[in-house]
Amino acid sequence: MTVSRHAVSRLGLALASLLLIPAALAAAPDAERQAQLEHLLVQDCGSCHGLRMTGGLGPAITRDALAGKPRDSLIATVTHGRPGTAMPGWNALLDEQDIVWLVDLLLEGYPKP
Template sequence: MARLALLLAALAGSALAGPPDAARQDQLRHLVRQDCGSCHGLRLTGGLGRPITAAALAGRDAGDLAGLILDGLPGTAMPGWRPLLTEDEARWIADYLLTTETQ
């Protein structure tokens, strides 16, 4: 019974989740620059990982990219971030990467 309650609480929380608020967006931008940047380069132009600039990702589907962020890429160093990010947050990051020029 306790498991069912936990599952329902988790589902309710994710159903009520939405786009991240402004403070969380700042945290996600920092995550992209620091954590993603540690492999993809501080300017996201490539390093251990391939480039993830808007130009490099042009034509990619945001939903597919969000799935890659959440689940990682098997056989590579790309980890899945599902334990740390919601689906909405991963989608926000995908949209951010697809629309933001490298600074």
């Protein structure tokens, strides 16, 4: 039986999402940290996903583009990256509450019009 790289990647994301704490238990970062994270989103994420998150080297990560994608999978992607792509894992630089906050910000719609 041959297993595709895509199937292995999806399995890895699913397993990784099981290790994350539920969002309800994660405290939101304070206002100063939120400002730092928003700056990171624009500067670092925006360098691949576009300054308006509409895509570039990486895919669009606008509210519309993320609609229907499981939140836990998005959190796992930011946490662990996507092997074989330019998407790095951010868990070496960000803690879980930071990552959850960023994913929720994108799901709510960032940047605001």
